[in-house]
Amino acid sequence: MANPLLTLSDRRIADEIKRARQADEDERVWRHKLAGLGARCAAWYAGGVFAAVYAVHTTNYELGVTLFYYGLFVAGVGPLATAFSFWRAHTS
Numbered sequence: 001m002a003n004p005l006l007t008l009s010d011r012r013i014a015d016e017i018k019r020a021r022q023a024d025e026d027e028r029v030w031r032h033k034l035a036g037l038g039a040r041c042a043a044w045y046a047g048g049v050f051a052a053v054y055a056v057h058t059t060n061y062e063l064g065v066t067l068f069y070y071g072l073f074v075a076g077v078g079p080l081a082t083a084f085s086f087w088r089a090h091t092s
Contacts, residue, residue: 037086041079048075 008016052071055064 033086033090037083040082044078044082045075048072048078 048071050071051067051074055067055071058064058067
């Protein structure tokens with residue numbers, strides 16, 4: 001039988017397995033945080049679209065104009081502000 005090029009002690013193998021499991025757990029936590037961010041951004045966008053669509057269906061002109069521009073603002077700025085606050089919280 002040929003000698004292996006790299007021999008590792010049992011302790012080193014156990015440390016590598018522990019490190020790999022920790023990396024997998026960290027990746028799972030990070031993906032969970034990103035999924036939450038996506039859900040929050042989608043909620044802001046959906047709320048803005050709902051307000052803009054409702055503005056088209058209302059019979060009150062002043063309320064319709066106000067809701068329409070509010071909906072555009074919320075759908076555009078809400079996800080950006082949420083993503084920016086997430087970025088600020090996770091880059092320090």
